[in-house]
Amino acid sequence: MATAATERLRNYLEAFHTHGANEAGRPAWLRGLCERGFARFCEVGFPTTRQEDWRFTNVNAIAQTPFQLARDARLSGAIYGDTLEACRIPGAACQLVFVNGRFAPELSDLSGLPPGVRVGSLAQAIAQDGGLEAHLGRYVNIERDSFCALNTAFIDDGAYVYLPRRTVLEAPICFLFISIPGDDPEMTNPRTLIVAEDATEASIVEDYVSLGSGVFFSNAVTELVAGEDAVISHYLIEREDRQAFNVSTLRTQQARSANVSSHSVLLGGGLVRNNVHPVLGGEGGECLINGLFIGNGSQHMDNYMLVEHASPHCSSRQFYNGILDGHSHGVFHGRIIVHKDAQKTDAKQTNRNLLLSDDAQIDTKPQLEIYADDVKCTHGATIGQVDEHALFYMRSRGIEEASARGLLLLAFANECLERMKCRPVRDYLQDLVQGWLPGTSTPAGADAVRAGEAARRWEEVG
Amino acid sequence: MSTINTIQDLTNREYKWGFVTSVEEDKLPKGLNEDIIRLISAKKGEPEFMLDWRLKAYRHWDSLEKSHADPKWANVKFGPIDYQNIVYYSAPKKKPSLKSLEEIDPEVLRTYDRLGIPLVEQQRLAGVAVDAVFDSVSVATTFKEKLAEAGVIFCSFSEAVQNHPELVKKYLGSVVPYTDNFFASLNSAVFSDGSFVYVPKGVRCPMELSTYFRINAAETGQFERTLIIAEEGAYVSYLEGCTAPIRDEHQLHAAVVELVALENATIKYSTVQNWYPGDKEGRGGIYNFVTKRGKCAGPNSKISWTQVETGSAITWKYPSCILLGDNSVGEFYSVALTNNYQQADTGTKMIHIGKNTTSTVVSKGISAGHGQNTYRGMVKIQKGARGARNYTQCDSLLIGDKCGAHTFPYIEVQNSSARMEHEASTSKIGEDQIFYLRQRGLSAEEAVSMIINGFCRQVFRELPMEFAVEAQKLLSISLEGSVG
Numbered sequence: 029m030a031t032a033a034t035e036r037l038r039n040y041l042e043a044f045h046t047h048g049a050n051e052a053g054r055p056a057w058l059r060g061l062c063e064r065g066f067a068r069f070c071e072v073g074f075p076t077t078r079q080e081d082w083r084f085t086n087v088n089a090i091a092q093t094p095f096q097l098a099r100d101a102r103l104s105g106a107i108y109g110d111t112l113e114a115c116r117i118p119g120a121a122c123q124l125v126f127v128n129g130r131f132a133p134e135l136s137d138l139s140g141l142p143p144g145v146r147v148g149s150l151a152q153a154i155a156q157d158g159g160l161e162a163h164l165g166r167y168v169n170i171e172r173d174s175f176c177a178l179n180t181a182f183i184d185d186g187a188y189v190y191l192p193r194r195t196v197l198e199a200p201i202c203f204l205f206i207s208i209p210g211d212d213p214e215m216t217n218p219r220t221l222i223v224a225e226d227a228t229e230a231s232i233v234e235d236y237v238s239l240g241s242g243v244f245f246s247n248a249v250t251e252l253v254a255g256e257d258a259v260i261s262h263y264l265i266e267r268e269d270r271q272a273f274n275v276s277t278l279r280t281q282q283a284r285s286a287n288v289s290s291h292s293v294l295l296g297g298g299l300v301r302n303n304v305h306p307v308l309g310g311e312g313g314e315c316l317i318n319g320l321f322i323g324n325g326s327q328h329m330d331n332y333m334l335v336e337h338a339s340p341h342c343s344s345r346q347f348y349n350g351i352l353d354g355h356s357h358g359v360f361h362g363r364i365i366v367h368k369d370a371q372k373t374d375a376k377q378t379n380r381n382l383l384l385s386d387d388a389q390i391d392t393k394p395q396l397e398i399y400a401d402d403v404k405c406t407h408g409a410t411i412g413q414v415d416e417h418a419l420f421y422m423r424s425r426g427i428e429e430a431s432a433r434g435l436l437l438l439a440f441a442n443e444c445l446e447r448m449k450c451r452p453v454r455d456y457l458q459d460l461v462q463g464w465l466p467g468t469s470t471p472a473g474a475d476a477v478r479a480g481e482a483a484r485r486w487e488e489v490g
Numbered sequence: 491m492s493t494i495n496t497i498q499d500l501t502n503r504e505y506k507w508g509f510v511t512s513v514e515e516d517k518l519p520k521g522l523n524e525d526i527i528r529l530i531s532a533k534k535g536e537p538e539f540m541l542d543w544r545l546k547a548y549r550h551w552d553s554l555e556k557s558h559a560d561p562k563w564a565n566v567k568f569g570p571i572d573y574q575n576i577v578y579y580s581a582p583k584k585k586p587s588l589k590s591l592e593e594i595d596p597e598v599l600r601t602y603d604r605l606g607i608p609l610v611e612q613q614r615l616a617g618v619a620v621d622a623v624f625d626s627v628s629v630a631t632t633f634k635e636k637l638a639e640a641g642v643i644f645c646s647f648s649e650a651v652q653n654h655p656e657l658v659k660k661y662l663g664s665v666v667p668y669t670d671n672f673f674a675s676l677n678s679a680v681f682s683d684g685s686f687v688y689v690p691k692g693v694r695c696p697m698e699l700s701t702y703f704r705i706n707a708a709e710t711g712q713f714e715r716t717l718i719i720a721e722e723g724a725y726v727s728y729l730e731g732c733t734a735p736i737r738d739e740h741q742l743h744a745a746v747v748e749l750v751a752l753e754n755a756t757i758k759y760s761t762v763q764n765w766y767p768g769d770k771e772g773r774g775g776i777y778n779f780v781t782k783r784g785k786c787a788g789p790n791s792k793i794s795w796t797q798v799e800t801g802s803a804i805t806w807k808y809p810s811c812i813l814l815g816d817n818s819v820g821e822f823y824s825v826a827l828t829n830n831y832q833q834a835d836t837g838t839k840m841i842h843i844g845k846n847t848t849s850t851v852v853s854k855g856i857s858a859g860h861g862q863n864t865y866r867g868m869v870k871i872q873k874g875a876r877g878a879r880n881y882t883q884c885d886s887l888l889i890g891d892k893c894g895a896h897t898f899p900y901i902e903v904q905n906s907s908a909r910m911e912h913e914a915s916t917s918k919i920g921e922d923q924i925f926y927l928r929q930r931g932l933s934a935e936e937a938v939s940m941i942i943n944g945f946c947r948q949v950f951r952e953l954p955m956e957f958a959v960e961a962q963k964l965l966s967i968s969l970e971g972s973v974g
Contacts, residue, residue: 080563084902371891383906386873396897398916401888405916409901412909 065180095215098128119452121199129216146190153188186219200231209242226255231450238269254286267296277303284310292319308342320444323356330359343374352388377407547668547678564835580707643688650686665748684714689724705734711742720755753788765801772831775803782809786818794821810839813847820849828861837867842875853884857893880910
């Protein structure tokens, strides 16, 4: 057993050496950061279900697979034509495309950005700008989470956003991460850094899709720094192939009176872990964590929320809705920590789940950890089925059962979608989600079909 | 300001059950090994099967102890326990077998009088039979004859081993096996006494049964074991209370309670736990590490746990229900209070296995001073538990800015026809609520006590009447000086 584990680590060691050799020209601070990340990862390895934070999610499948760093698969734009078109959110300010974790400028569209705003590849930003040192790797805790340590070890490319003071962007900034599985299992570690100065407003979308089918591991980390009075919303869309592993971590740091919202929509992927970890570090901060996960087949979707109230007078809201069908397994882990001095905290957490099949499973663990006394904290969790009375009501009014059921599911999913403020993203997601709901007009296996189509297109051209 | 002062006064009242009784003790030497276990077993004149069971448990515990596998996951902090520095058996010296109350050491009788539990039957509230456990042994059981008329067996565990070995053999360890957890293993190896209740088929136990646990001797641990069996259609309501003297060192109390409810049977188990909580600086106090579990073995059976936890330096206990029979019902009502440096990690497990099983969990936590109060509960609905239903509510009240309240529920559902709801809230006593009550002529102290009683009412109303009154009083005393 021990030898197998060492064997697997050697795999990462080799990858780390090739990665280091390629990036010899990088600044010393970054090399140090990567080395610290790798050292930590080697020290702790992958988590096991004996660890409280991973109790319901077994990542053995990731630990056992010998992943290589993903090859460069950036090809000419023509190949992606239709897929790109389908993944484009109408009304976006810009769209950056990353293929296997690397920025593909020829596929990206950066024309609609106002001056002063910097949106681009993290690798380029590192090469040009020493200012990143102040933020990159400063927020994510590599001690706590070995996936973050792994990502930090392999920091290479990803998205970088800098919003100068008082920038207001109404149209969303979109990042599309395309994974193209190869013959051997591959991994990418996209790293995103978003720095929003005081009084800025923007929406940022991270969208993960697969082209073709195969074992692929995306281990993404995003650090979001929101200055005073900033209003930032972050959207995560996960719709990769059913064989894909996806672990993503969003760490936000909020200054005084900043308002950050995180919206996650998990639809695809085989084993998905979605970490959201906001720290309310300034007085009067507000934070909304909103999510929807729809599982089917043998999908495993784990949502891990950790909201830290580190300052007084902050409020946080968490809403997660889950719909689980087939043999899927959903996990919700919501934890609110109110630090000693965070008086007048107002925190709420709600997790609602629909189980559509007897083989589906949900584990939910809403937790409150409170060390201050003048607080208002509540949490609630429910697990149930589609309301039979509502169904009966609709059927008695002439709506056939399948449509009635679909409508109810849609309404349940819409609870989450309606909290999304950014109109273009919400409209796009409403269309998207409808296709993934079990029993709606598009068949439940839409993802498989779509992936199949994409693969075919790929073959035709290539 | 005055509100805060009153509240502080309120929490500073002394522990009034902290006296020591001087009786001659029959103690085994400190430490734990196979010989000690053989000695305990020999002292009690136990049959072979009991000794074998104890030794198996000891060997298992020893392997856990050697691999440092004592549980560390609970949200409580305490120094290492030296298990070789504990006296595992201590009893007041007595004549070979007690026939009547006259033969009990008058000092012991007086202790129970001072605790408000007179063992002379005429003085007792007519409806309650008491088994009094003093350190490691049961000293008296009242109303035995009256209960025997109804067919109910209510006696100390040692007597049960002597007189009803077949029942003990059948049910001992059937709900909490000796391998269950670290403290349950320890208890299985060294348990000295406890209560045994057997209610035969179709019998409704004519009175409330109660056990009063008292730790008296220094440096001892109390390890008692309670086993309650309700046969088909039987009903029994059982209550336990506990106190201990004030001492500077910590004492260990590791008990095991097993309940078995067969078809249509109901067991109601209430606890008012008031072990010595330690002083204001957190010195001394009882470590209360208890495993309690009930099995609803038959269809339509019901087990209801009610607990009021005000004492102990550390409470670690999770009264649970295994809902095996179809339509069986599990209930858990709890008030846990932590003041000064007390820590509590308590909650329940509801394991739904049978069809249409329902469970209700109502937990109220109150933290004051530097107290840390944790609710940790699990609701598991297995695949076969079609139509299972759970409702969980856990509320926390914070008094003062140095305490903490935490909630760690685990909900695992593997069945699409299950319905479950969980809600929790944490808040402090509102200034406006106190203001409102004071405006209507109540003193700040009365106002606080009224608010707290309102907060706990859902649980208190589950307690048998006499004990509900006692519990309310206990709560206001334990809380003295802490509301703000």
